[in-house]
Amino acid sequence: MAHEHEPGEEHEAGPRHELSHWAKRAYAMRDILVEKGVVTENDIRQQAEFTESKTPANGARLVALSWTDPEFKARFMADPKKVCAEMGIDASTLNEFVILENTDKVRHMVVCTLCSCYPRPILGRPPDWYKSFNYRKRAVNDPRGVMREFGLDLPDDVEVRVHDSTADMRYLVIPARPAGTENLSVEELEKLVTRDSMIGVMDALPSVPE
Amino acid sequence: MKRTHDMGGDTDAGAIDRTEHAMDDWEVLADALNQVLGVKGIKCTDETRRAREDMDSEAYLSLSYYERWIASLETILVEKGLVTREEVDRKVAELENRWGEP
Amino acid sequence: MSGAAVFRDGAAVRVKSHFKPGHVRTPFYIKGKTGWVERCYGEFRNPESLGHSGDGLPRVRLYLVGFHQQDVWDGYDAGSKDKVFVDIFEHWLEPAADAGA
Known part of the structure; x- marks a missing residue:
């Protein structure tokens, strides 16, 4: 802003x-x-x-590196705060940081039904829709309907896991890496990782936006 | 007994408005002031949460996000004796005077 | 609080359904529901004390608890594998007979 x-x-x-x-x-x-x-x-x-200074670009870098470097991803998921510190992202004010990885069969979506908990030290302030009463109400009992509104129609056999951030944990989703992006650089991959994909309501973009 | 802020699963919800609003100057201030007082250990997140949860339902639902933050922050600062309602009233009048008439 | 977690990973747990006045972080919709401990996150200062200007001590254990969506919401697609996970402090949990995890 x-x-x-x-x-x-x-x-x-x-x-x-x-x-x-x-x-x-x-x-x-x-x-x-x-x-x-x-x-x-x-x-x-x-x-x-x-x-x-906290923007979704921080998260996008962490996700793009996780896509391209399995060893990085393993360390990031095991100790996200330590990896943030190594990357120069000051996450020290974050209580606890938990990474959720989407796969073809399981996908995660994050909400805070009681207030507006969000990994602010990584992604910055939450978007208005995330703080809205309608999202807080519906994310837990209608996650598929919410995702449809964001343009994502999930097959029945995909398992949806909603995480309600009710305590000290702050959650970040690693969206699935889009198909056909094998030849993209880390910098290009970062451009595919949107804020909303790291909350889990959308996929990463299929290609680098113009 | 379910309270207003505890709204997960409420069935009266409509479509999600994805419009982003540009932060007003006072909202940036509300955000920063809240954080600074937390970093300094003057108040904690759960205290201002509690003050918001204790707001009457109509206020909780009608105030904007950062209005709720400011209202809850004032409650906690008054509770801790750092400001009084009257001091804030007087300062508002003083500022209105300085800002001038429409 | 110290020592081993009361509930082990995979343990069937039910969320207590009582109403506690004041600041609590256990949402209404999950009270009385049965799920399983996915993992224990460790010990944290108690928000029920912090919210009322206490020191949050003694620390309380916090668990990631999973629930099948059809066990939480009437009318949620019965064939679905969808789950909801909630972070719940130990004193809000009691042992349950059936996990279903």
């Missing part, structure tokens, strides 16, 4: 008097906490920058 100003900094983007009740209280609490020395403007800016 592009925002060129500091979070909460005065700027030209929209009249402040039209802000909602709670938006105004966000600025008010920020100012009070800064005045009291509980947090600094700098803390807030750095945190926002840290969050902005």
